[in-house]
Amino acid sequence: MFAPIEDLYRLAPELVLCTFGILVMLAEPFVPRKRSGLVAFLALLGAGAALAATRLSWAHPGTAFYGLVRVDDFSIFLHFVVGAVAVLVILGSRDYLEREGLHRGEFYALVLFATAGMGVMVSAQELVTAFIGLEISSISSYILASFRRNVPKSNESAMKYFLLGSFATSFFLYGVALVYGATGTTLLSRMDSASGNPTLLRLGLGMIFIGLAFKVASAPFQLWTPDVYEGAPTPVTALLSSGPKAAAFALLLRIFDTVFAASQLWVWAIWVSAALTMFAGNLAALVQSNVKRMLAYSSIAHAGYILVAFAARNEIGTAAVLFYLVAYALMKLGAFTMVTHLGGEGERRLEINDYAGLGSQQPAAAAFLTLYLFSLLGLPVTAGFLGKFYIFNAALKSHLVWLAVLLAINTVISAYYYLRVIVVMYMREPQKEWAATPIPRAVGLVLVLTAAGTLYLGLFPNYLMEFATQSAVLPR
Amino acid sequence: MSGDYLQNYAPLLIHLLVAMGLAGIILLLSTIVGYHRPTRAKLQPYECGVRPTGDAREPFSVKFYLVAMVFILFDVEAIFLYPWAYIYRDLHWFGFVEMLLYILILLAGYIYLWKKGALDWNR
Numbered sequence: 001m002f003a004p005i006e007d008l009y010r011l012a013p014e015l016v017l018c019t020f021g022i023l024v025m026l027a028e029p030f031v032p033r034k035r036s037g038l039v040a041f042l043a044l045l046g047a048g049a050a051l052a053a054t055r056l057s058w059a060h061p062g063t064a065f066y067g068l069v070r071v072d073d074f075s076i077f078l079h080f081v082v083g084a085v086a087v088l089v090i091l092g093s094r095d096y097l098e099r100e101g102l103h104r105g106e107f108y109a110l111v112l113f114a115t116a117g118m119g120v121m122v123s124a125q126e127l128v129t130a131f132i133g134l135e136i137s138s139i140s141s142y143i144l145a146s147f148r149r150n151v152p153k154s155n156e157s158a159m160k161y162f163l164l165g166s167f168a169t170s171f172f173l174y175g176v177a178l179v180y181g182a183t184g185t186t187l188l189s190r191m192d193s194a195s196g197n198p199t200l201l202r203l204g205l206g207m208i209f210i211g212l213a214f215k216v217a218s219a220p221f222q223l224w225t226p227d228v229y230e231g232a233p234t235p236v237t238a239l240l241s242s243g244p245k246a247a248a249f250a251l252l253l254r255i256f257d258t259v260f261a262a263s264q265l266w267v268w269a270i271w272v273s274a275a276l277t278m279f280a281g282n283l284a285a286l287v288q289s290n291v292k293r294m295l296a297y298s299s300i301a302h303a304g305y306i307l308v309a310f311a312a313r314n315e316i317g318t319a320a321v322l323f324y325l326v327a328y329a330l331m332k333l334g335a336f337t338m339v340t341h342l343g344g345e346g347e348r349r350l351e352i353n354d355y356a357g358l359g360s361q362q363p364a365a366a367a368f369l370t371l372y373l374f375s376l377l378g379l380p381v382t383a384g385f386l387g388k389f390y391i392f393n394a395a396l397k398s399h400l401v402w403l404a405v406l407l408a409i410n411t412v413i414s415a416y417y418y419l420r421v422i423v424v425m426y427m428r429e430p431q432k433e434w435a436a437t438p439i440p441r442a443v444g445l446v447l448v449l450t451a452a453g454t455l456y457l458g459l460f461p462n463y464l465m466e467f468a469t470q471s472a473v474l475p476r
Numbered sequence: 477m478s479g480d481y482l483q484n485y486a487p488l489l490i491h492l493l494v495a496m497g498l499a500g501i502i503l504l505l506s507t508i509v510g511y512h513r514p515t516r517a518k519l520q521p522y523e524c525g526v527r528p529t530g531d532a533r534e535p536f537s538v539k540f541y542l543v544a545m546v547f548i549l550f551d552v553e554a555i556f557l558y559p560w561a562y563i564y565r566d567l568h569w570f571g572f573v574e575m576l577l578y579i580l581i582l583l584a585g586y587i588y589l590w591k592k593g594a595l596d597w598n599r
Contacts, residue, residue, distance in 0.1 A: 022584050029591030 010064035010071040012053035013079050014119045017086075020046025021112035028105025036103050040094045043108030047086040050115065054079040067187055068129045073471035075123035077322055078250045082122065085243040085329055086115040088446050092337040093235035095440040099345055102147060102233070111239065114140035118247035122254075127176040127186040127208075130251055134172065134215070137244055138165050144239070145232040157231025164214070164224045172211025178204030188258040201262045208255060209266055215248035218303045219276035226284075229296035234343060237292060238336035241299045242329035249306060249325060253318055256310075257474040270311040274403060277304030278410040285417045291339050291350050294417055295332070298376055301414060302328050308407050309391040312398040318472035320390035323465055327375070327383035327457055334450030335372040338365060341443050352421055357430025365439065366425045368447050375454045377418040378411055383457035390465070542594055553582055 008015065024043050031038050054076060063070045089111055097103040117136025124130035142165065146158030176186065182200035183191050191201075214221040229237045256263040281301030288294040306328070309320040342358075342365060343349050359366040375382035388411065395404040439447070457464060521528055560567070560575050567574070589595060 022581060025588050026584050029588060 006060055006062070007064035009057050009060040010062065010069060010123075012057045013050045013083065014116045016053040017046060017050045017112050017116035017119065020049065021109045021116065024105050024109040024112065028109070031105070036098075036105075037094070039105040040090065040103075040108060043105075043112060044087065044090050046108075046112050047083060047090055047115065050112075050119075051080065051083040051087065054083055063125060067189065068126045069120070069123045070125040071123060072474075073467075074250070074254070074322075074474055077467060077471040078122035078246060078325075079119055081246050081326055081329060082115050082118040082243050085239065085246070085333065086111055088333050088337075088449065089235055089239045089243075091442050092238065092333070092340065092446040093233075095443055096233065096235050096340050100148065100233070100347075107144070107147060110140045110144050114144070114239070115243065118243055121247040122250040124251065124254070125188055127179065127188070127255075130255075131169075131173060131176060133247075134169065134251070137247060138169060138215075141165075141236075141240055141244060144236045145228060147233050147236060151231075153231040154233065155231075157228045160224050161228045161232075168211050168214030168221065170211075171207050171214070175204045175207025175209075175211060178207060180204075188255060191259045192261060198262065201259070202265050205256070205259065205263050206266055206269065209252070209269060212248045212252045213273060216245050216252070216303045216306075217277075217300050218273050218307055219280040219300070220273075222277065222280055222300045222303075225300055226288075226293045226296040229299070230290060230292045234292065234336055234340035234347065237296075238333050238340070241295075241332045241336065245299075245303065246325045246329060249310070249321060253310065253321060254474065256313075257318065264313070267311060267313060270307060271400070271403060274304050274307035274311050275406050277301070277307060278406060280304075282410050282413045282417075285414070288417070289351055289353070291352055291355070291421070294352065294421075295335060295339070298414065298417070299332060301410065302332075302376070304410070305388065305391055305407060308400070308403050309394045311400060311403060312394040314394070314398060315469070315472045316390075316397050317394040318474070319465065319468040320387070320394040322468040322471055323390050323457075323461070324387040326464060326468075327387040327454070330450045330453040330457070331372045331375040331382075331384055334447060334454065335369065335376065337443060337446050337450070338369045338372065341365070341437075341439055342369075344437070352424055353428075353431065355421060355425050356428035357425075359426035361430065362436050368451055369425070370422050371451055371454060373418045373421055375458070377415055381455065381458045383454045383461075386458060386461045539597065546589060546594060549585075550582070 020043065024039055024046065027039050027042055057071050057079075058076045061071050061073075069075075090108055093107065093111075094103070097107060114137045117133045117138070117140065120133030121130055121137065122133075124133055142158055142162045145161050146154055148154035178200050179191070180186050182196040182198070182204060183194035184196060185191060185194055210221065214224075217225040229241065232240065256266075278301055281297045281299070281304055285294050285297035285301065288297060302324075306321055306324050309317045309324065311317070312320070339350070342355070355366075358369075371382070375384035378384040378388040388407070392404055392407065395401075395407065556578070557575070560571060564571055
């Protein structure tokens with residue numbers, strides 16, 4: 001009757017995250033306003049402890065709680081990703097929250113709870129468990145998106161995210177119901193051997209794909225992304241664009257690779273979605289004047305690139321997805337953190353033209369942003385280049401030549417809007433004088449970490465790529 | 477889709493049709509056969525015999541929503557105590573500790589609410 005202690009080890013990251021989330025909630029009303037840094041520190045400690053707990057659960061591979069969750073290299077890899085995202089987001093948001101007068105413990109608690117949900121998603125081995133993880137992470141993100149309560153745009157963002165998100169979740173749940181109806185089990189490992197109605201199973205998998213395609217913001221389910229990303233507080237946008245996306249892709253890989261035979265039917269849908277997503281993101285990004293919206297469309301485009309690797313449907317493709325998720329999280333977190341800082345009080349400085357003259361006024365900020373943009377574009381010596389290279393490789397190995405060609409075309413299209421920002425920063429005269437605020441220490445640390453990671457992965461990808469390749473072997 | 481498979485659901489479909497049909501027939505019969513003598517009193521919205529005063533559609537204080545939300549939360553969470561109580565003997569200390577943890581988490585939420593002033597009506 002007792003849950004074996006091994007099982008608790010396998011759930012250690014989630015337990016740690018939830019405990020610290022509750023502690024932060026409890027500490028919030030007791031800690032006086034002046035010492036609010038204490039709450040932030042507690043949250044940071046929690047996210048760090050979750051990374052340590054992930055390391056601990058690595059030593060105990062296997063399934064836990066009657067096969068509901070599973071610790072393997074794949075889940076550990078993504079636990080590290082979402083844990084690191086939580087650490088960086090918490091580090092980067094303190095100064096923002098102080099600046100906007102929003103500093104509340106609930107923010108950190110919600111980030112921790114969302115991360116716990118993502119952790120459940122990446123290690124779930126059963127569909128209802130996966131659904132619960134999805135809901136924990138989504139509901140926390142809905143609230144986080146509305147955190148600037150007095151700003152109508154933030155409310156609009158949360159409302160759109162909530163309505164469309166619940167709609168997508170219901171697709172996922174309906175898919176789960178159909179899969180259960182077809183196979184008589186919600187355990188992924190038993191699904192392939194279950195004799196059931198194949199049509200119903202495929203239909204269910206299609207619904208699950210739709211639900212998760214919404215979460216990763218891939219076309220034709222990407223319409224919510226720009227509005228939500230623009231309205232949400234920028235640190236939240238940083239979180240939304242990296243963490244949940246990684247978790248949703250992990251779940252997609254886990255489900256589709258475990259039920260391999262039945263999901264082969266949907267390869268064409270992944271193909272079409274990948275092609276549409278790349279074009280939808282990149283073409284719309286060309287005409288944006290707001291930096292946050294431009295980055296939102298660029299994040300749609302990147303979901304398309306990752307889908308290309310997913311469409312390869314083999315272990316090279318899975319490894320490429322994992323590598324790209326890390327590279328993508330690093331550069332996106334860095335870019336959004338920089339945008340957060342440059343936005344200034346009330347997030348007023350968000351137009352691309354506002355960045356004119358940044359290269360001479362704030363050379364450090366301009367240099368960081370240039371690095372992230374180069375990486376997003378995929379220039380050599382950055383993580384983005386190698387990530388794209390691995391995706392290209394995976395696509396060609398699976399004879400997806402056309403998809404690879406489309407990927408190349410889209411990279412060329414994207415060069416326009418990334419380089420435009422750089423041109424504005426370095427070659428345009430400033431229109432307005434902006435008081436250059438110094439970069440706070442915590443934000444500086446986030447920038448240095450993400451920039452170092454981007455460069456490190458661009459120069460020495462081997463260690464991470466080996467880990468990714470090792471993690472890409474999913475049990476069939 | 478195989479025919480055999482969906483046949484399992486045939487009784488469910490028949491049940492649905494019968495239920496909808498019955499409701500439809502009853503409504504139809506009462507409109508056709510019944511007497512209609514509307515008076516002012518009969519057309520008023522029913523409010524437990526009391527004369528209605530004013531419109532129900534007016535803005536409420538947001539405090540009501542807060543209290544209702546907190547009530548529903550704790551109410552739903554209390555439901556989980558029933559299945560636990562039912563198999564308490566089988567679960568033994570394991571179940572006891574699990575429930576203790578559960579209640580502790582609820583307590584944390586309660587303390588949070590209290591300190592935040594959600595229970596203070598005059599705030």
